[in-house]
Amino acid sequence: MPYATTTRPWATAPSGPGRWGGGGLGARRHPEGDGHVSADPELSGRLALVTGAGRGIGKAVVTALVERDARVLATDLDPEGVEALAEKYGDQVAARPLDVTDAAAVEALVAETERTLGALDIAVNVAGILRGSPVVDLTDADWAATFAVNTSGVFHVSRSAARRMTERGRGTIVTVASNAAGIPRAGLSAYAASKAAAVMFTKCLGLEVASRGVRCNTVSPGSTLTDMQRALWTVSDDEDPAAAVRRVVEGDLATHRTGIPLGRMADPSDVAEAVAFLVSDRARHITMHDLYVDGGATLRA
Ligand SMILES: NC(=O)c1ccc[n+]([C@@H]2O[C@H](COP(=O)([O-])OP(=O)(O)OC[C@H]3O[C@@H](n4cnc5c(N)ncnc54)[C@H](O)[C@@H]3O)[C@@H](O)[C@H]2O)c1
Secondary structure (H helix, E strand, O other), rough: OOHHOOOOOOHHOOOOOOOOOOHHHHHHOHHHHHOOOOOOOOOOOEEEEEEOOOOOHHHHHHHHHHHOEEEEEEEEEEEHHHHHHHHHHHHHHHEEEOOOOOHHHHHHHHHHHHOOOOOEEEEEOOOOOOOOOHHHHHHHHHHEEEHHHHHHHHHHHHHHHHHHHHHHHEEEEEEEOOHOOOOOOOOOOHHHHHHHHHHHHHHHHHHHHHOOEEEEEEEEEEOOHHHHHHHHHOOOOOOOHHHHHHHHHHHHHHHOOOOOOOOEOHHHHHHHHHHHHHHOOOHOOOOOEEEEEEEOOOOOO
């Protein structure tokens, strides 16, 4: 049981003053209420839940939030990556296992978080899976698994967070979707459909909770250098990965991909910066927005 050895036992999370303690939350100023924008560091003391935080974009989101002095509950199906983040960032990050497909587990963790660490200010849905296949070969299992994580997972986490945020009249939720939600991609039907559903779900939630001070937005990345992206490449072991990146950047008209106009593949931090902006008070008048971070790949300029 890898989590039995967590470096930050949940039950013993400090409750006194300090970064994990009570000093930060009450002292924060929310511009939605008084028109004052927080000074740098802009997310000081705020508590964020991030799913899929163990690697790739989720890990970059944790880093971006920590850099802005937020406290982060880093969760993932796979314990290794989030444990490493808790090690690295000391009392600013706690690691917990979470399978976002398990609605009861999500609700229990959010309840426990609020009980032991305080009110959730921010929830970021990053957990996602990609099962590529032409539709005619797509299995029922792959279709179901894709929607269970990419769509139902977003629903579970957002619902648990929104229940509490609306009661307090403040909070913000960001869902990391995909630019595949907005443009047809061969071999990615389940993935693209699941992400399109997650985008529309997040917008509908944003509409429902707007009058209660809660903002909900999506960030839609294009090709981003992570394990998920690498798994998409059909490179043999001895082929230069740079060649695979070049193919993505240049595009492939045979598969109706126009390439990336900005001429580079995204780094996970490019996506994390967009998330960090949307959860900050600088975005206080932005909700139900879908922010594309794809270097222009879907020609949305
Ligand atoms: N990398 C890209 O090119 C790209 C492009 C567009 C969108 N995205 C989206 O960004 C998000 C992050 O992608 P990434 O590239 O970092 O992927 P990744 O595969 O590197 O990381 C995904 C993380 O989600 C976790 N996860 C998977 N199933 C889970 C579950 N049931 N519960 C909790 N955690 C689970 C994994 O353990 C992993 O740590 C995903 O939602 C993905 O669809 C990625």
